[in-house]
Amino acid sequence: ELVRLLNARERFCTASSCDGRVIVTDTDGTGIQKKNCTWLLVTHDPCVKSDVMTALEKATGDVVFKFEPFVLHVLCRELQDARLLHSVAIDSGFRNSGITVGRGGKITMAVRSTHCLEVPLSHKGRLMVSEEYIEFLVHVANQKMEENLRRIDRFHKGLELALEAAVPADTLFPEAPEKSHSVYVHRRKRRTAQEQANPSRELEPQDDTESSLDLFDEIMI
Amino acid sequence: ELVRLLNARERFCTASSCDGRVIVTDTDGTGIQKKNCTWLLVTHDPCVKSDVMTALEKATGDVVFKFEPFVLHVLCRELQDARLLHSVAIDSGFRNSGITVGRGGKITMAVRSTHCLEVPLSHKGRLMVSEEYIEFLVHVANQKMEENLRRIDRFHKGLELALEAAVPADTLFPEAPEKSHSVYVHRRKRRTAQEQANPSRELEPQDDTESSLDLFDEIMI
Numbered sequence: 001e002l003v004r005l006l007n008a009r010e011r012f013c014t015a016s017s018c019d020g021r022v023i024v025t026d027t028d029g030t031g032i033q034k035k036n037c038t039w040l041l042v043t044h045d046p047c048v049k050s051d052v053m054t055a056l057e058k059a060t061g062d063v064v065f066k067f068e069p070f071v072l073h074v075l076c077r078e079l080q081d082a083r084l085l086h087s088v089a090i091d092s093g094f095r096n097s098g099i100t101v102g103r104g105g106k107i108t109m110a111v112r113s114t115h116c117l118e119v120p121l122s123h124k125g126r127l128m129v130s131e132e133y134i135e136f137l138v139h140v141a142n143q144k145m146e147e148n149l150r151r152i153d154r155f156h157k158g159l160e161l162a163l164e165a166a167v168p169a170d171t172l173f174p175e176a177p178e179k180s181h182s183v184y185v186h187r188r189k190r191r192t193a194q195e196q197a198n199p200s201r202e203l204e205p206q207d208d209t210e211s212s213l214d215l216f217d218e219i220m221i
Numbered sequence: 222e223l224v225r226l227l228n229a230r231e232r233f234c235t236a237s238s239c240d241g242r243v244i245v246t247d248t249d250g251t252g253i254q255k256k257n258c259t260w261l262l263v264t265h266d267p268c269v270k271s272d273v274m275t276a277l278e279k280a281t282g283d284v285v286f287k288f289e290p291f292v293l294h295v296l297c298r299e300l301q302d303a304r305l306l307h308s309v310a311i312d313s314g315f316r317n318s319g320i321t322v323g324r325g326g327k328i329t330m331a332v333r334s335t336h337c338l339e340v341p342l343s344h345k346g347r348l349m350v351s352e353e354y355i356e357f358l359v360h361v362a363n364q365k366m367e368e369n370l371r372r373i374d375r376f377h378k379g380l381e382l383a384l385e386a387a388v389p390a391d392t393l394f395p396e397a398p399e400k401s402h403s404v405y406v407h408r409r410k411r412r413t414a415q416e417q418a419n420p421s422r423e424l425e426p427q428d429d430t431e432s433s434l435d436l437f438d439e440i441m442i
Contacts, residue, residue, distance in 0.1 A: 083322050098319015119340045133349045
């Protein structure tokens with residue numbers, strides 16, 4: 001629904017997304033290189049211990065259990081559009097979000113979280129943890145999945161508000177000249193339109209739950 | 222040295238950085254909330270098992286072992302400057318890097334890696350893993366630390382090349398008018414200067430080692 005909300009706007013186009021998932025991978029144990037990596041388990045729903053145990057039976061190398069939170073990439077028409085999304089993402093708790101400007105000028109906004117798990121479980125085919133630990137780990141992962149869903153929901157609601165508030169420049173200036181012919185005039189008009197019609201800047205940043213662990217947050221808004 | 226390299230340029234100013242570290246934290250076990258979090262261990266050097274064991278003796282809640290890779294935040298004068306840094310960061314393996322444009326127009330480039338560890342070790346004061354597992358974990362963390370240093374080195378070298386190549390617009394156009402009076406003219410001149418003098422666009426992206434685990438990388442360049 002979030003993806004539909006964005007794609008309904010001309011100025012946004014979602015490129016890829018993942019709601020959040022638990023994955024269990026098996027690698028050949030050469031350390032950092034993720035070559036020869038096999039996926040033993042992928043689930044976007046709450047995880048159960050027996051699935052992890054079954055996955056582990058197939059393992060021959062170094063198995064890693066991961067929780068990967070929500071990721072969303074959105075192509076944006078203008079930098080201002082990406083800033084709006086970025087602001088809502090940060091306010092919703094997605095603190096590693098950022099904007100990418102490609103070589104051809106393509107603007108992408110990436111919604112990312114700091115909220116992960118990455119746990120080595122076995123080495124050279126030998127399980128290094130107890131079944132009880134795996135049960136505990138599954139519980140922690142499911143808690144993170146729940147928190148992840150709460151953040152997605154916050155982002156979704158924040159985005160609805162912000163998009164409603166941000167009257168697009170095209171609506172205000174239907175007679176605006178083609179960008180390629182008069183970039184400067186078009187830009188100035190857009191900026192004025194945004195200033196008048198974009199109260200999303202006034203959203204209060206929410207107090208994020210992870211602040212005590214990250215020294216760098218204050219500059220990310 | 223990397224920080225000095227950037228700060229020697231007028232168009233860059235580093236805001237915060239961490240080379241990479243291992244941390245062991247103790248929380249009150251309420252799950253996601255990182256309130257009442259105690260740091261039991263922080264090291265920027267290779268980790269040793271005995272330090273982790275000593276740290277664990279002080280634990281009363283839920284202990285988590287983390288490897289956090291290199292992070293660097295750089296304030297950039299213009300978007301083009303941030304794009305240059307971003308391009309070098311991605312080519313060096315820092316694939317979660319991104320640009321942030323603040324409410325006041327402040328442009329920050331964040332260098333971030335996907336390369337982490339986050340492992341719950343104890344629950345309500347009770348250790349959930351063996352000493353042998355902690356030894357293994359320390360080994361994995363140290364491997365990641367080494368790879369992290371290789372990436373920092375790659376980033377440093379790539380940055381030296383890119384900065385040498387990118388002759389700043391101010392040097393080419395010392396007579397350029399003040400930005401606030403004539404943004405448009407200044408911008409057009411800058412763009413021309415960049416086109417002539419910025420061969421960093423021609424850097425070959427390196428084949429990153431984590432590609433098989435991330436579906437979203439192709440759009441991050």
